[in-house]
Each structure stands twice: as C-alpha cells, then as structure tokens.
Amino acid sequence: MPPTEQLDQIDAVGSIDAINSEDLRIPGVEDIVRDVLEHRKPEGSDPVSDQTMVLNMGPQHPSTHGVLRLVIELDGETIVALAPDIGYLHTGIEKTCEAKFYQQVVPMTDRIDYLCPMTNNTAYALAVEKLLQLEIPERAQWLRVLFNELTRIQSHLVWLGTHAMDIGALTVFLYCFREREELLRIFEAVSGQRMMTSYVRVGGLSLEPPAELYAEIRRFLKDFPSKIDEYEGLLNGNPIWQGRLKGVGILSAEDAIALGVTGPPLRASGVDFDVRRDMPYSSYEKFQFNVPVSNGCDVWARYIVRMQEFRESVKICLQALDGLPEGRIAADAPKIVLPDREQMKTQMESLIHHFKIVTEGFAVPAGEATSSVEAPHGMMNYYVVSDGTAKPYRVHMRNPGFATLQALETMCKGRQIADVVAVIGSIDIVLGEIDR
Amino acid sequence: MPEPMDPIAAPATPEACFGKEAVALALAGHAAIAGLKDWIVDAKWDRGELTLTVAAATVVQAMQAAQAAGYNFFEDVTAVDWYPAEPRFQLSYSLLSHTLKQRIRIVARVAEGEAVPSITGVWPAANFYEREVFDLFGVPFTGHPRLTRIMMPDNWEGHPLRKDYPVEGYR
Numbered sequence: 001m002p003p004t005e006q007l008d009q010i011d012a013v014g015s016i017d018a019i020n021s022e023d024l025r026i027p028g029v030e031d032i033v034r035d036v037l038e039h040r041k042p043e044g045s046d047p048v049s050d051q052t053m054v055l056n057m058g059p060q061h062p063s064t065h066g067v068l069r070l071v072i073e074l075d076g077e078t079i080v081a082l083a084p085d086i087g088y089l090h091t092g093i094e095k096t097c098e099a100k101f102y103q104q105v106v107p108m109t110d111r112i113d114y115l116c117p118m119t120n121n122t123a124y125a126l127a128v129e130k131l132l133q134l135e136i137p138e139r140a141q142w143l144r145v146l147f148n149e150l151t152r153i154q155s156h157l158v159w160l161g162t163h164a165m166d167i168g169a170l171t172v173f174l175y176c177f178r179e180r181e182e183l184l185r186i187f188e189a190v191s192g193q194r195m196m197t198s199y200v201r202v203g204g205l206s207l208e209p210p211a212e213l214y215a216e217i218r219r220f221l222k223d224f225p226s227k228i229d230e231y232e233g234l235l236n237g238n239p240i241w242q243g244r245l246k247g248v249g250i251l252s253a254e255d256a257i258a259l260g261v262t263g264p265p266l267r268a269s270g271v272d273f274d275v276r277r278d279m280p281y282s283s284y285e286k287f288q289f290n291v292p293v294s295n296g297c298d299v300w301a302r303y304i305v306r307m308q309e310f311r312e313s314v315k316i317c318l319q320a321l322d323g324l325p326e327g328r329i330a331a332d333a334p335k336i337v338l339p340d341r342e343q344m345k346t347q348m349e350s351l352i353h354h355f356k357i358v359t360e361g362f363a364v365p366a367g368e369a370t371s372s373v374e375a376p377h378g379m380m381n382y383y384v385v386s387d388g389t390a391k392p393y394r395v396h397m398r399n400p401g402f403a404t405l406q407a408l409e410t411m412c413k414g415r416q417i418a419d420v421v422a423v424i425g426s427i428d429i430v431l432g433e434i435d436r
Numbered sequence: 437m438p439e440p441m442d443p444i445a446a447p448a449t450p451e452a453c454f455g456k457e458a459v460a461l462a463l464a465g466h467a468a469i470a471g472l473k474d475w476i477v478d479a480k481w482d483r484g485e486l487t488l489t490v491a492a493a494t495v496v497q498a499m500q501a502a503q504a505a506g507y508n509f510f511e512d513v514t515a516v517d518w519y520p521a522e523p524r525f526q527l528s529y530s531l532l533s534h535t536l537k538q539r540i541r542i543v544a545r546v547a548e549g550e551a552v553p554s555i556t557g558v559w560p561a562a563n564f565y566e567r568e569v570f571d572l573f574g575v576p577f578t579g580h581p582r583l584t585r586i587m588m589p590d591n592w593e594g595h596p597l598r599k600d601y602p603v604e605g606y607r
Contacts, residue, residue, distance in 0.1 A: 090587040094572075095596055099603040130483050257509055257534075260561030271534065278537045367482055368516075370530060370539065383528065385516050398512040398530070406564055435587065 052080055057420065059088050065162060066431025070408075070420065077416045082409040089435035097395040101361030102128055103202055103338075105395060109382075110196040112397055113433035115155040118147045118187075119375045121200035124395075126281055126371035127382040128202045131364050132336065139327040140204040141283040146320040147190070147199065148282075148373070149313040150217070153224070154183040155376035155428075156306050156313075160231060163303075163425035167244050172234055179227055182220050189213050203337035204330025214321060221314050221321075228310050235303075245300040249411040249423035252297060259410065260403030263378025264309065265427055267293045268301035275374040282373075286323075287316050299426040306428075336362045361390030377401055377428050399433035452482045459486070467533070468540045471505025472498055485541060492527070492544040492552050499529070499542070499558045507531040507540060510559035513566060515573040519599040523547040525575055529555075546575060554580040572597040 058069040067088035073081040093112060097105045109124045110117035122144050129136060161176030184194040190209045191199040199206055235241045251261065256269040266273065274291040276284040292308035294301040330337040338357055339350035356362075366388040372381045378400025385394040404427045411423045453462050459479035460469050468486060469476070475498040478489035490498040499510075511530040518526060529542040546552055554577040555562045566577045567586040574595035577583055585592065594601055 087585075087587040087589075092596055095601075095603055130485075133483065258560050260510055260512075260559070273534045278534075279539070368485075368487070368528070368541075369483055370485060370541065372539065379511070381511060381530065383512075383514060383530070394514075394516045396512075396514040396528075398514075402564060403512075403561055406561060 055417070059085075065424065065429050067435075068405075068424075068429065068431055072417065072420070074417060077418075079412050079415055079417060079420070082412050082420070084405050084408060086405070086431070086434055089431050091436070093436045094395055094397070097392055099391065101390050102364060102392060103357065103361065105392060106201055107196065107198045109397075110198055111432065112436055113375065113377065113380070113399060113401075113430050114195060115158055115430055116151045116376050117195060117197045118144075118151040118199055119373055119380060120397075121198060122148055122282065123371050123373045123375070123380050123382045123397075124384075125200050125202050126373065127369050127384040128364065128392075130369040130371060131367055131384060131386050132202075132333075133365075134203060134331050134333060134336065136204055136282075136331055137328045138283065138325040140329045140331075142320050142324050143205055143209065143329065144200055144282045145284060145287065146217075146317055146324075147187075149316045149320070150183055150186065152313045152376045153310060153317075154180055154187075156310055157183075159306065159376075159425075159428040163422075163428075164235065164241075166421045166425045167241060169235065169238070169241065172231060175227070175231060175234070179220075179224065186213065186217055186220065189216070201330070201337070203333055204328070208329050214324075217317070218321060221317050224314055225311065228307065232307060242300070244418075244422050245298070245303055245426075247298050247300075248415065248419045249299045249302075249426055250297050251407055251411050255407065255410050259407040261378070261407050262400045262403065263374070263376075264305045265302055265404055265407070266378070267291065268305045269297045270295040275372050275379055279372060281371070287319050289316050299422050302426040363388060363390050364392075375400060377430060377433070378404060397433070397436060399436070401427070401429050401431075401434045405429065405434060454480050454482075467505045467536055467538070468502060468507065472501045472542075475501060485539070487541045487543055489543050489545070492546045492550065495527075495529075495542075495544055496553045496555055496558060499531075499555045502531055502540070502542065503558060506536050507533045507538075509534055510555075510561045511539070513555075513562060513569060515569045515575055515597070517573060517597065517599045523550070525573060527552065527569070527575065548574075549576075551576045551578045553578055554583075556580055571595070574598065 052073050052075045055072045055074055056069065057072055059067045069085040071083045071085060072079055093108050097108055105124060106121055109120040112120050157176040157180045161173035164172035187197050188194045190213060191197040191206065251265065251269050253269045253271050256266050256271060270293060272291060272293045277291055289312045292305045292312065294305050334353045339354050343350040344354045364386040366386050368383070368385045370381055370383045372379060380400060381398035383396040383398065384392055387393040408423065412420050453459055456476055456479045459481045462481055463469055463486065466486070468488060472488055475490045475494050476488050477491055480487040509532040511532050513527060513529045516526040516528065518524060523545040525546045527544045527546060530539065531542065532539050544552065552575060554566055556566065557579065563581065564586060566580055567583060569575050570577060570583055571585040571587050572595055584590070588596065
C-alpha cells in the first residue's frame with residue numbers, strides 16, 4: 001500500500017466517519033460535530049490540518065467523579081465540541097418514590113446527592129411540610145441549619161480534595177479527608193450513620209443530638225479555620241495550581257443564567273444570588289453571613305468562592321450553636337411524627353399512632369409544592385405533588401449538577417483537553433444527583 | 437389546654453384562592469400576573485405558591501412574557517402523569533426571578549402524543565430538562581435541538597415515569 005493511502009486511512013479514523021460506527025454512536029453528537037466542522041474552527045487551532053478526532057472520556061475515568069461519559073471532538077489538543085452522555089447511574093429514584101409512603105422517601109433522598117444527604121433530607125422535608133402546612137419548632141430549624149452547614153463543609157472538603165488531586169496535588173486530598181472523617185464521626189454520633197444519615201425527617205428531626213456532641217462540634221469548628229489556612233498555604237502560591245486554574249473555564253454571567261447554573265459557579269460568575277439569604281428557609285434569615293461573590297468567571301474564582309464559603313459556614317455553625325433555642329426537635333403532630341420510643345412503650349395513644357404511621361403512612365392534602373434550598377453544589381429544588389393519599393403522586397428533584405453540566409461545553413470549547421479535568425473539578429459534579 | 441391543630445383537618449392556607457379572576461384580585465400588582473395576562477387560562481394561589489396555567493401551544497410566548505416580566509432564571513421543567521384523566525400530562529415549568537426573589541410555576545396540560553413547542557430558544561437551560569421529560573414521559577417537543585433519550589438506553593421501550601408503567605418488574 002502506498003504511504004499516502006495509509007495516511008488517508010489513519011486520517012479517516014479520526015474523522016467524522018469514525019463516530020458513525022455502532023459502538024461509538026450517540027444520537028445527536030454527530031450533528032454537533034458536523035455543525036462545527038462546517039461552520040467554524042476555534043481560534044488558535046492548527047491551520048494546516050483540517051481533520052479532527054473524536055475522543056471518549058469516561059464513563060470510567062477517575063476525574064469524572066462518578067460515571068460520566070464525555071464525547072469530545074478534538075482538533076489536535078483543542079476542544080471543538082463536547083457532549084456529555086449521562087444516565088449510567090439512573091436508578092429511577094423518582095419512580096420508586098411514588099410507590100413509598102411519604103416518610104419512606106427520606107432514605108431515598110440520601111442517595112441522590114450522596115455528598116450532602118442532610119441537605120437532600122431538608123429539601124424533601126420542607127416540600128412535604130409545605131404541603132401539610134406544618135409548623136416546625138425553632139430548635140429543629142436551627143439544628144437543620146447547623147447540620148446543613150456541616151454538610152456543606154463536608155461536601156466542599158470532598159470537592160477540594162478531589163479537585164486538587166485531579167490537578168496533581170495529592171497531599172491536599174489526604175488533608176481534606178482527615179477533616180472529613182471528623183465530620184462523618186459527628187454525623188454518625190447524631191444519626192447513627194456516617195453518610196446516608198436520613199436525619200432530617202418530615203416534621204422535624206429523627207433524634208435529639210447527644211449532649212456531649214455540641215462540645216465536639218465546637219472543637220471541630222475551632223480547629224477548622226486553621227485547617228483552611230493550611231489548604232490555602234498548600235495551594236494558593238503553587239505555580240502549577242495557579243497556572244491550571246487561572247483563566248480556565250470561562251463562564252460569563254449571561255451564559256451562566258441562560259444555562260441554568262446555580263450555586264458557587266454562578267456566584268463565581270458575578271451573580272449575587274444565594275437561596276439562604278435571598279429566599280430564606282428554615283430560619284436562615286436569623287443568621288448573619290456573607291455570600292462570597294467573584295467576578296473572575298474562571299476555575300480560580302470558583303475555588304476562591306468555595307474557600308470563602310468554608311469560613312462563612314463555620315460562622316453560621318457557631319451562631320447556630322450559640323443561639324440554639326430550647327424546645328422540641330419535631331412538630332407536635334402525633335399523626336405525622338413518629339412518637340418517642342419511651343412513650344411508645346408506655347402510652348396506648350403513642351403506640352396506636354406509631355402503628356398507624358408505620359403501616360398506613362399519613363395522608364397529605366392534595367396539592368403541589370416546591371421547596372428550594374442552597375445545597376453545597378447549588379440550588380436544589382424538590383417538587384412534590386400529592387393526590388391526597390399517603391404516597392406521593394410525584395416527586396421531582398431539581399439538582400444543581402444536571403443544569404451545570406450543560407454549561408460544560410461553553411466552559412471547555414476552544415481550550416485544551418487537560419482543562420476539561422480542571423473544569424469538571426470546578427463545577428463539583430456528583431453523578432448520583434444528575435442521573436437520579 | 438387547646439388541642440394542637442391537626443394539619444390534615446385544616447389543609448390549605450386560608451388565603452388560598454383558585455381561578456384566574458380570584459387570583460388576579462388577591463395578588464393585584466404581581467409581576468407575573470401582569471406580565472402574562474394575555475396567556476393565562478387558569479391560576480392558583482396555594483400554600484404561598486403561584487401556579488399559572490397556559491395553553492400548551494403558547495408555552496414559548498408565555499415564557500418570553502415571563503422573562504420580560506423579570507423572571508430571568510429557568511429552574512426546571514418536569515411532568516406529572518394524571519392518567520387516566522385527559523389531557524393526560526401536566527408540564528410544570530419553574531421560573532425564578534433573581535431580582536424579585538420570587539418563584540412561579542407555569543403549567544400546561546397536554547394529551548398523549550401531542551407535541552409541545554420547545555423553550556430552548558428562550559432558555560438554553562431547558563435542553564436537558566426537555567430531553568428528560570421526553571425520555572421518561574414520552575412528551576415530544578418541537579424545535580428542540582437534539583431530542584433524544586437522556587437517562588434510559590436508546591433502545592429502551594416505554595417511558596418509565598408514566599403511571600401505566602410498572603414500578604417493579606420488567607415492562
């Protein structure tokens with residue numbers, strides 16, 4: 001075979017024809033690729049070659065933090081088009097919820113965004129409580145705030161550790177998981193579970209935290225700011241860290257809003273919106289905290305915003321501990337909230353209520369309600385529709401990662417392939433919440 | 437000692453009101469009602485949430501009107517299957533205003549097989565959400581850039597979130 005023909009064949013593998021073969025085919029991706037080929041080439045691409053290559057990144061790739069497949073069209077090292085392919089973790093949680101009693105849905109919500117179970121529990125509980133028009137005691141609301149913020153710290157620690165590891169700084173990962181371990185011990189002490197806590201229930205909380213736990217949380221909060229300094233000392237001045245983050249993954253405020261981006265990536269694009277401050281839930285209006293905003297629009301800005309959120313979360317936790325009101329940890333609604341274990345064994349009424357809730361559930365008046373909370377990854381909404389029975393007619397979760405993933409192409413287009421890893425790290429992706 | 441209020445016996449909020457005129461009267465000056473007045477067919481103010489019903493064919497115009505009224509952020513769109521009632525599906529669009537700090541829900545009822553105009557032209561963020569509704573409910577959207585399955589495999593038969601699709605068992 002003459003050498004020129006061989007070259008032609010090699011080129012053909014890397015061209016548009018390659019993705020027409022059955023095993024690589026994703027509907028729609030061909031259209032993007034064709035569109036890009038016909039219309040434009042990114043600036044800075046090699047003017048000599050007009051061939052592009054389609055590369056599969058994932059589904060099993062350490063930097064995709066789960067099971068995410070990216071189909072990337074490359075011109076040399078430059079990204080021409082990028083299409084996420086999701087659904088590998090789809091377990092039909094929304095369908096399963098429709099077959100459960102309202103109180104049985106709570107453990108399912110833990111498993112959606114497995115880095116912030118308490119936030120998921122809170123969002124679901126708030127939606128059902130809105131349907132029931134149930135008043136939650138102040139103490140329960142403040143404890144919800146406390147544990148939501150501890151969950152935020154825990155989730156951001158996983159983000160920082162894995163993000164730094166993707167860039168090449170393994171030490172930070174070990175440091176972050178050291179602190180995370182302390183938080184998981186706190187969660188275990190309060191709920192009996194390290195990760196899938198199911199602590200926040202419809203009507204309040206499942207258990208009163210053990211009295212000695214507060215001192216332990218205080219000790220953690222006292223030490224933690226110095227740990228944040230430690231992480232920043234490791235990273236901020238590091239030329240590799242700066243080089244990989246600064247000016248990478250640009251997302252303008254207009255694009256962020258148009259693509260549905262929420263949470264730290266939105267605030268790093270200069271949009272000052274935080275559900276906790278602007279549409280407060282669960283007594284957040286009683287807390288003083290700043291909402292970190294940056295106009296950097298790049299991966300570095302998202303890093304800075306999240307590092308400041310660590311400090312704000314510590315502030316909120318301390319306020320919650322200092323001002324924690326006395327009272328019940330669940331609403332005075334015996335037909336909805338499971339009775340105290342002691343009462344259940346001594347009082348006839350409590351035993352009946354317990355039996356009824358466990359066997360029949362509780363009916364929720366017909367209607368629809370949306371709750372919205374600021375999860376570590378962004379705005380998380382739960383949409384619950386009731387038809388008046390004891391099982392939800394429809395539960396839908398609006399998770400931040402699903403929308404943020406749509407912005408990935410905008411952030412990566414025209415950049416080098418190595419930047420994809422940095423950008424994925426900066427949007428703090430959890431595939432469990434995306435695929436549900 | 438008074439009996440604690442039973443939330444089941446006293447369900448909705450006292451100020452709840454239903455119907456276009458009643459809601460317009462109760463919430464006079466609300467940005468969404470004023471902005472969408474040409475498109476609203478029904479309205480509901482319940483549990484502090486505003487739900488506006490529009491005709492499925494006018495969804496895009498309604499979204500543009502909402503965007504002009506200050507609801508700048510598209511949160512999500514999902515569906516509810518009211519089988520066997522007709523029209524079968526309820527599409528629920530959730531919109532947020534960053535400046536007004538308000539959320540509204542725009543709903544449209546569609547029959548099985550009836551196509552709905554895609555709102556990806558107004559908010560590109562609707563792309564994945566409309567694909568999800570198409571995948572799990574089988575509601576087609578016209579004008580969508582790439583309407584393919586997103587959660588389920590491409591060769592999957594049926595739409596899992598429909599009420600006539602079993603929770604357990606394989607089809």
